[in-house]
Amino acid sequence: MFFGIExxxxxxxxxxxxxxxxxxHGLVVTLQATVVGFFIALILGLVLAALKSAPTRFIRWPAxxxxxxxxxxxxxxQLFFLFYVLPExxxxxxxxxxxxxxxxxxxxxxxxxxxxxxxxAVAKGQREAARALNxxxxxxxxxxxxxxxxxxxxxxxxxxxxxxxxxVPVLSVVTVLEMLGVAKIIGDRTxxxxxxxxxxxxxxxxxxxxxxxxxxxLDTHLPKRGxxxx
Amino acid sequence: xxxxSYLAPLSQGAWVTVQLTVYSxxxxxxxxxxxxxxxxxxxxxxxxISVAYIEIFRGTSxxxxxxxxxxxxxxxxxxxxxxxxxxxxxxxxxxxxxxIGAYGAEVVRGAVQAVPKEQYExxxxxxxxxxxxxxxxxxxxxxxxxxxxxxxxAVQNLKDTALVSLISLGDMAFRAEQIRNFTQDSVTVYTxxxxxxxxxxLVLTACMKLLERYVGRWRAAGR
Numbered sequence: 001m002f003f004g005i006e007x008x009x010x011x012x013x014x015x016x017x018x019x020x021x022x023x024x025h026g027l028v029v030t031l032q033a034t035v036v037g038f039f040i041a042l043i044l045g046l047v048l049a050a051l052k053s054a055p056t057r058f059i060r061w062p063a064x065x066x067x068x069x070x071x072x073x074x075x076x077x078q079l080f081f082l083f084y085v086l087p088e089x090x091x092x093x094x095x096x097x098x099x100x101x102x103x104x105x106x107x108x109x110x111x112x113x114x115x116x117x118x119x120x121a122v123a124k125g126q127r128e129a130a131r132a133l134n135x136x137x138x139x140x141x142x143x144x145x146x147x148x149x150x151x152x153x154x155x156x157x158x159x160x161x162x163x164x165x166x167x168v169p170v171l172s173v174v175t176v177l178e179m180l181g182v183a184k185i186i187g188d189r190t191x192x193x194x195x196x197x198x199x200x201x202x203x204x205x206x207x208x209x210x211x212x213x214x215x216x217x218l219d220t221h222l223p224k225r226g227x228x229x230x
Numbered sequence: 231x232x233x234x235s236y237l238a239p240l241s242q243g244a245w246v247t248v249q250l251t252v253y254s255x256x257x258x259x260x261x262x263x264x265x266x267x268x269x270x271x272x273x274x275x276x277x278x279i280s281v282a283y284i285e286i287f288r289g290t291s292x293x294x295x296x297x298x299x300x301x302x303x304x305x306x307x308x309x310x311x312x313x314x315x316x317x318x319x320x321x322x323x324x325x326x327x328x329x330i331g332a333y334g335a336e337v338v339r340g341a342v343q344a345v346p347k348e349q350y351e352x353x354x355x356x357x358x359x360x361x362x363x364x365x366x367x368x369x370x371x372x373x374x375x376x377x378x379x380x381x382x383x384a385v386q387n388l389k390d391t392a393l394v395s396l397i398s399l400g401d402m403a404f405r406a407e408q409i410r411n412f413t414q415d416s417v418t419v420y421t422x423x424x425x426x427x428x429x430x431x432l433v434l435t436a437c438m439k440l441l442e443r444y445v446g447r448w449r450a451a452g453r
Contacts, residue, residue: 074403078424080403080406081421180297184297193302
């Protein structure tokens with residue numbers, strides 16, 4: 001029994017059908033962790049990107065080093081670090097939030113590069129033209145650069161959203177009951193790993209296929225020449 | 231306990247991590263070429279298998295694949311009368327290689343498709359056999375294009391090896407967890423391990439850059 005739902009081991013089919021709602025409970029947690037982690041990554045990435053383009057190199061270089069460090073170290077160790085070290089500094093977060101924070105920190109290194117690449121990809125002539133037309137630099141950014149950068153940034157961010165979803169199972173090591181963790185526990189208690197783990201694989205495939213269609217749709221339907229922000 | 235006393239067990243774990251990374255990256259590169267070229271094949275069976283492999287391993291989580299190979303595969307083997315119980319090392323290397331190979335396969339496919347069409351046409355006009363066209367014309371031009379992404383994938387693979395500690399393989403992450411359980415000194419242990427992974431990643435990146443420069447010579451002259 002799990003989440004108040006009994007499983008039925010009378011036959012393989014009955015077992016699969018009976019554990020499906022249990023896995024769906026886990027699926028909800030997986031999606032929640034994905035969304036929360038993604039938002040943290042979006043915001044932290046923006047901070048890192050801003051620091052990396054700071055006017056002084058005393059900010060720029062440490063920010064680059066931090067990004068590189070986050071990108072080159074495993075999510076699992078970062079998660080353990082946050083999970084065991086934050087409480088020592090008096091910050092005790094629930095496991096779910098610690099996990100989402102770890103996902104956010106890991107992927108902020110990637111999103112910050114997405115922002116930077118998206119902004120740099122805007123043709124240089126656009127900046128020069130804005131300058132020639134005597135636009136203020138803030139106005140150039142919000143009305144010229146950003147509208148052209150966003151259609152490049154969004155599909156790339158979508159890809160990282162999918163990657164985050166695939167990394168959520170790591171959170172099961174700090175007792176977050178996401179889908180894989182739930183399937184593993186069902187397997188531990190019944191001895192039948194094959195069916196729950198295969199179902200998790202199948203559900204992941206369905207989710208990533210849907211998500212990749214979404215990303216492809218965004219990629220082809222966002223106006224390439226720029227998005228009007230009005 | 232002094233932090234220096236952690237170094238001996240951690241470096242034992244580090245050696246396991248290095249071995250896992252090297253084996254699974256090489257095996258993964260083989261998978262990448264096999265299935266990346268397979269996806270471009272005209273044989274529907276080869277193409278179908280390659281597409282299915284790439285979609286399944288890119289579409290699911292590495293940890294799901296690792297658990298499936300380690301926990302679920304033996305049960306399936308029992309059902310069909312085969313012994314598919316693998317030791318953790320084998321399960322770990324296979325899962326890592328298959329996972330990174332699927333990502334690599336898409337890189338191989340993209341790089342091969344990016345070789346200019348005239349090159350195939352010229353090779354055909356010069357009466358090259360299909361095999362010779364692949365080895366002498368396509369791959370020498372495609373491989374240098376793959377290298378930067380392969381470098382990223384190798385680092386990704388190094389980071390992913392940490393997950394095999396979850397099937398009780400004694401790598402660096404596993405040793406760190408053991409030491410933490412024993413000493414409760416989590417700050418020191420995890421800081422140390424983070425820096426060790428960072429150092430390994432820097433070395434691996436440098437190696438991949440050297441390899442990139444080496445295969446860069448294969449690029450056609452005058453391009």
